[in-house]
Amino acid sequence: MKKYILKRILLALVTIFLITTLTFFLMYALPGAPFLGDRPLPDNVLEQLNRQYGLDKPIWQRYLLYLNNVFHGNFGVSTVYINRSVTSIIMEAFPVSADLGIRALLFAIAGGTIFGTISALQRNKLADRIIIIMVVIGVSVPSFIMGTFLQYLLGMKFSPWFMQTFHTDYRIFPIARWESFRYTIIPTLVLGLRSMTSITRMLRTSLLDVISQDYIKTAKAKGLPGRVIVVKHMLKNAIVPVYTMVGRMVGSILTGSFIIENIFSIPGIGKYFINSITAQDYQMTMGLTLFYAIFVVLINLLVDLGYSLIDPRISVAKEI
Amino acid sequence: MLEVKNLTVSFHTYAGEVQALRGVDFAVEDGEVLAIVGESGCGKSVTVQSVMQLHKPDTVDYKAGEILYNGENLLRYTEKQMQQIRGKEISMIFQDVMTSLNPTMTVGKQITEILKIHGQKDAGKNKEQAIELLRAVGIANPEKRFDQYPHEFSGGMRQRVMIAIASACNPKILIADEPTTALDVTVQAQILDLMKELQKERNMSIIFITHNLGVVANIAQKVAVMYGGIVVESGTVYDIFYRSKHPYTWGLMNSTFRLEQDKKEELHPIEGTPPDLLNPPKGCPFASRCEYAMKICTEQLPEQTELGTFHKCRCHLLDPDCPVDIDEVRKHEQKFS
Numbered sequence: 001m002k003k004y005i006l007k008r009i010l011l012a013l014v015t016i017f018l019i020t021t022l023t024f025f026l027m028y029a030l031p032g033a034p035f036l037g038d039r040p041l042p043d044n045v046l047e048q049l050n051r052q053y054g055l056d057k058p059i060w061q062r063y064l065l066y067l068n069n070v071f072h073g074n075f076g077v078s079t080v081y082i083n084r085s086v087t088s089i090i091m092e093a094f095p096v097s098a099d100l101g102i103r104a105l106l107f108a109i110a111g112g113t114i115f116g117t118i119s120a121l122q123r124n125k126l127a128d129r130i131i132i133i134m135v136v137i138g139v140s141v142p143s144f145i146m147g148t149f150l151q152y153l154l155g156m157k158f159s160p161w162f163m164q165t166f167h168t169d170y171r172i173f174p175i176a177r178w179e180s181f182r183y184t185i186i187p188t189l190v191l192g193l194r195s196m197t198s199i200t201r202m203l204r205t206s207l208l209d210v211i212s213q214d215y216i217k218t219a220k221a222k223g224l225p226g227r228v229i230v231v232k233h234m235l236k237n238a239i240v241p242v243y244t245m246v247g248r249m250v251g252s253i254l255t256g257s258f259i260i261e262n263i264f265s266i267p268g269i270g271k272y273f274i275n276s277i278t279a280q281d282y283q284m285t286m287g288l289t290l291f292y293a294i295f296v297v298l299i300n301l302l303v304d305l306g307y308s309l310i311d312p313r314i315s316v317a318k319e320i
Numbered sequence: 321m322l323e324v325k326n327l328t329v330s331f332h333t334y335a336g337e338v339q340a341l342r343g344v345d346f347a348v349e350d351g352e353v354l355a356i357v358g359e360s361g362c363g364k365s366v367t368v369q370s371v372m373q374l375h376k377p378d379t380v381d382y383k384a385g386e387i388l389y390n391g392e393n394l395l396r397y398t399e400k401q402m403q404q405i406r407g408k409e410i411s412m413i414f415q416d417v418m419t420s421l422n423p424t425m426t427v428g429k430q431i432t433e434i435l436k437i438h439g440q441k442d443a444g445k446n447k448e449q450a451i452e453l454l455r456a457v458g459i460a461n462p463e464k465r466f467d468q469y470p471h472e473f474s475g476g477m478r479q480r481v482m483i484a485i486a487s488a489c490n491p492k493i494l495i496a497d498e499p500t501t502a503l504d505v506t507v508q509a510q511i512l513d514l515m516k517e518l519q520k521e522r523n524m525s526i527i528f529i530t531h532n533l534g535v536v537a538n539i540a541q542k543v544a545v546m547y548g549g550i551v552v553e554s555g556t557v558y559d560i561f562y563r564s565k566h567p568y569t570w571g572l573m574n575s576t577f578r579l580e581q582d583k584k585e586e587l588h589p590i591e592g593t594p595p596d597l598l599n600p601p602k603g604c605p606f607a608s609r610c611e612y613a614m615k616i617c618t619e620q621l622p623e624q625t626e627l628g629t630f631h632k633c634r635c636h637l638l639d640p641d642c643p644v645d646i647d648e649v650r651k652h653e654q655k656f657s
Contacts, residue, residue: 218414218421220372226399236425237423
């Protein structure tokens with residue numbers, strides 16, 4: 001087990017190094033440079049800024065310098081948000097994205113498990129058909145449409161109606177911003193919907209496969225009641241492929257969504273990433289890419305280690 | 321103790337109605353071993369799974385007949401009442417040992433589970449009893465094996481675990497659906513011995529499904545021969561092996577090796593294929609493959625003829641109006657084989 005983890009960490013370091021190098025050179029291969037805004041700066045100012053940020057040096061020197069800095073835990077300074085270090089921006093914005101991400105993930109897992117189970121057990125009946133329609137909507141409607149639609153429906157129509165009907169100032173579904181629990185409801189729904197429907201579909205397929213297995217017949221022949229068979233014998237076996245999928249989701253959901261953060265003006269990390277690329281904020285792009293890489297690699301390691309808990313046939317320790 | 325009368329079961333599939341059973345009759349007494357034999361698709365498994373009502377409720381249709389357990393018709397039982405029967409009164413082991421245990425649950429848990437559901441709540445006592453059961457079915461090192469998963473057991477060991485589960489609550493009847501088919505010959509013998517031992521010890525009745533006539537002679541007292549969803553002949557082992565009256569039973573015997581058989585003698589397979597149960601023949605299901613088929617055989621299903629206390633047979637050759645003497649036919653048959 002220890003040996004396996006060590007091996008995985010070494011591999012992760014190599015992966016992260018390769019990602020860093022590749023991103024670094026690709027980024028510089030883009031046409032343009034920082035400080036080339038709408039209004040061109042005077043030549044001497046531009047020259048001084050370039051010197052200040054080390055952009056006057058040849059590229060290999062900058063690369064080595066960057067590696068050295070990263071090695072010492074310094075991710076550099078943003079060229080857009082003047083005087084703010086990349087680290088401080090990550091520290092400020094990532095927790096918000098992660099908070100929303102975890103809520104969305106929990107919603108997706110809970111909803112997906114419930115709907116997936118109902119759908120499989122009621123196969124080809126009304127409930128199953130309704131859930132399948134929901135799945136199709138969830139998978140195919142893009143989040144910016146779902147987001148604005150719910151903002152309109154719940155935020156602009158339902159909340160005012162609720163306030164009027166019950167003579168209260170309490171706005172249950174605020175349209176935007178990130179302040180208390182009620183502010184999180186719509187963004188969570190929107191961010192989690194696609195994952196939830198994917199889980200529903202995967203669990204349904206997986207359960208339908210498990211239902212026809214012989215050990216389910218054994219369980220029934222023991223005289224177990226239906227709910228025990230579903231939870232202990234069906235779900236526990238059907239969950240393995242779903243776990244793989246959820247593992248892959250964690251990385252992408254927790255690192256923030258540019259679109260959802262924009263629609264609901266949530267101060268998350270997603271928008272920093274997209275903006276840094278259009279503004280050619282080199283340090284920011286590099287810093288965030290590196291951060292994402294480390295995060296995703298770490299999550300993947302945890303997911304792989306978790307396999308042996310879900311399925312006893314998979315044993316990490318014996319693989320080496 | 322268990323009596324199945326005129327059991328008629330159909331399944332609704334996309335292709336249409338499959339008439340899997342068309343009037344099955346048999347009975348099992350206390351402490352008796354009944355073997356149900358017949359080729360694949362003849363309805364053996366459907367019959368016993370109907371007794372346990374393990375079929376998916378939305379496709380199965382119990383059209384007629386009754387399954388009397390101690391005089392009560394199990395087909396009238398609700399799902400809740402059946403849960404009290406399954407595992408406690410009647411339990412079952414299956415053919416495919418590799419897939420009939422839950423791969424994500426420890427073997428110990430799969431045994432204690434059945435003890436718990438049938439009323440024994442004390443976890444410590446359950447564990448003790450489960451270990452005792454594992455030892456009784458011949459698993460070495462049961463304390464350690466208790467916490468292992470099915471994939472750490474060999475095929476024969478898994479079938480032993482299945483037997484431990486099935487016998488955990490001291491059921492009156494054990495249904496074994498081809499329990500040795502998927503196992504090595506040597507392991508088959510061990511499993512058979514184990515079942516015989518348990519049967520004697522606890523005076524269980526066993527319904528043993530197989531298509532291996534050697535196994536039948538070894539374990540059973542009574543035999544029911546099934547073909548095309550009906551019981552064509554039933555009786556004691558002696559009736560079936562030495563006094564059989566049905567051409568299908570003869571066919572089965574002729575396609576089996578015998579110790580005293582001459583090396584040069586060939587086995588005689590039954591020509592043809594079993595009937596399509598989606599559209600079963602009007603008459604005797606065996607008529608199209610039967611060497612002695614008469615015109616009436618394709619038109620009318622033969623009634624049951626009682627030949628002895630237990631010996632019953634469904635064949636038009638036994639009709640008093642039949643022009644052929646069945647014993648003459650039988651002699652003729654034996655000359656061939």
